[in-house]
Amino acid sequence: MTGVFGVEGLGVRIGEARILDDVTWSVDRGETLGIVGESGSGKSMSVLAATGLLPAARGLRLEGRSWLGGDAPVDNLLALDAERLRRLRGPRIGFVFQDPATSLNPLLSVERQLTEGLEEHRGMTRRDAARRAIELLELVGIPDPERRLQSYPHQLSGGMRQRVMIAIALSCDPEVLVADEPTTALDVTIQAQILDVVAELQHRLGTAVVWISHDLGVVGGIADRIAVLYGGQVVETGDVRDIFAGHRHPYTAGLLASRPKLGHRTDDLAMIPGSPPDPRHLPSGCVFYDRCTVRADERCASERPPLAQPSGAAAGHLVRSFCAEHPASTSAGASS
């Protein structure tokens, strides 16, 4: 398997609840993988589990593996102890989470939060780390970086905080940046700034990016490949083009159709009936069965469809549906 970071057959169960089931994705150098899904789809869970960030819970069971490639490959992160995982998070995997207000420490200056990783993981002196911190703030487009270094999080706006988070995430030159809904808490004009910063840095540094979002529009604008998660499973994955123009899964079709589009006047939005499934009571066949209006045949109710490449689909375009062989019918996946 090539790439710098990925998961293979990843599963998470808590008691009877199947939170994640057989999830596989990977991301290569300089590439952006968009992971899209609604609440409870498992989109955040897959990276938390992959990086050992899931809190211990009674009855928690992990399956499959997550791996790092590159010059120092790690075959299975899930098999590592806490200390060895800690030494990978930061230097090799950087993180940016949704809410910069809660992911920064309110009691520490920007400088301390930026230099901590450099001293800990890169063995820099405080002075060298401080010099590097200024460069990092410049890198993410923060004006007057020397002064900003002395600021505390409450003195920064939401957009500035998220830029600081990105600077921290990139401070140790990680191979992969995991961004979990990094613009969801921001206003749209600030979101546009952050999207630009990440795209620019990725272009310059060649970092692989895993971008998690509920918003297919945001992901469509920045990702090279997309994985659509539903009910804890990857239901469709492929190039941006495959997902937007050649999608085969009724859920992807419904998701694309249910968003109002600027300038496209419609009386009624296409919609997916019902609501996302409860991980404790997943349908025994296809996870989308309850809400699907296509339903190829009787297997949909009883058999779990495999994630497979439908005939005529591009390489790497995989769909978990019995309906995938009939691309024309999937557009009816969303009913009015």
Place this chain on the structure above:
Amino acid sequence: MTAPLLEVRDLEVVFRVPGESATLRRPIPKPLEVRAVAGVSLQLERGQTLGLVGESGSGKSTIAQAIMRLVDIESGSIHLDGIDLTAARGASLRELRRRIAMVHQDPFASLNPRRTIAESIREPMEVHGLRRGSRRERVLELLEMVGLDARFADRYPRQLSGGQRQRVCIARALASDPEIVILDEATASLDVSVQAQILNLLQRLQREHGLAYLFIAHDLAVVEHMSDRVMVLYLGRAMEVADRDALFVEAAAEHSTDVALAPGAAHPYTAALLSAIPPSDPLATDSRQRMVLSGDVPSPLSPPSGCVFRTRCPIAIEACAETVPPPVTVAPGHESWCIRVDEARRL
């Protein structure tokens, strides 16, 4: 010409916050003033939807709270059907409030967890003394109107999904037979597939019951979908107001895949908001000029002089700092608060 159903004129809402250096030893400094709404006028017609769009601090929710009389207003007036809402007291205020209902953003926080769904929906009828003797029937009717069957009546909020709870909040809003429903980010916390269900439901209810909506949202695509008229707000002031068709439809007529290619916006902030929306089809050749605003929204404690948007505006000139721009009529019913309207139209 009849008066609009709801008319807000020159509304100002001021919040006072303690000064920064307030410590026990020093005298308490003069409170700082935040002009959350700084002179906004708007009209809402019967059966119509007015969309209010803006980012944090734009004052869109404060306008809603002022209309509901949940915050005190500094100056200006609010008239419902020609009656002054700001002067009303007691029974007449209660009657005015009956005619305006509100649905909030978070359906998890706006339902009492210890009351059944039926109890929550019945409450407005009790407050306003409506339908004595037939309230249970009305609750079931309201549930049916919002697409929930009678089984939900005796359940508790925790047994419902987010979308179902928002349906309950809508049913409760309709329980007092209002003419206006204020929807304050009513679908913002819902998943995309569920949001579409709620938007469709709201439009059906409007058609069937002739409701007027004040539709507040930060998502311009959702606002466009729902509104007849749209007002764009920034730092407590109106930037632009126009019929939806004037703002959005020009491009759709050209069969382009993305309307922002040629928006009808006549204000640089509206143009920037349109530009910030990710394209609905990333594969379409994107010939529109992307416009990313620099900087942040200034602190409402010390807004810029003159035009409040000038510090982030790509076409600001010195004159913009001097006076608050008056509204410029771009076309009938289309106003822009920008002294460089012609340049703004070319953005």
